Amino acid sequence: MPGRIVAGVLGGAPAxxxxxxxxxxxxxxxxxxxxxxxxPATTRQDRRVRDLVHRWDEQYPAIEVTLTVSREIDPVFTLAAASRDSDLLVIQQSTDALTAAIVEDLAHLSHSALLIVD
Structure with a gap:
């Protein structure tokens, strides 16, 4: 059975x-x-994420890809919950204090392996 990898895009941070x-x-x-x-993110940032995911999806047509935008729920809870059904959670580190705190919390709460990308 194929696995599942979750990529967490935090707010408007680069991904x-x-x-x-x-x-x-x-x-x-x-x-x-x-x-x-x-x-939290702006409509413009959400559009940028959608475009970015679409470009990656086009480059890898054999990979099944889904995109979920969840802005109202705490990102730590959202991503920790998503990690329950995944083999790996991938997050990009940032120098932004809020993003760094989220990554720190996910290091403790993730139910799957966590890959933090610098």
Whole structure:
């Protein structure tokens, strides 16, 4: 049974490197990808995430990809819950204090392996 890798996109933080690692891992493992955009962001940032995920999806047509935008629920709870049904949770580290705190919390609460991309 194929696995599932979750890529967490935190707020409006950059996600290019995290998605690059997510898709590389998914290809290597034969897994599907669930991208979850969580935490506060603008409509413009949401559009940028959708465009970015679409570009990666086009590059890897053999990988099943879903995108969920969840802005109202705490991103730590959202991503920790998503990690229950995944083999790997991928998050991109940031120098932003809020994002760093979220990554720190996820290091303790993730139910799957956690890959933090610098």
């Amino acid at each position: 290019d490197d995290a998605l690059r690692r997510t898709f590389a891992e998914a290809l290597r493992r034969g897994a599907s990808v669930a991208v979850i955009a969580a935490g």
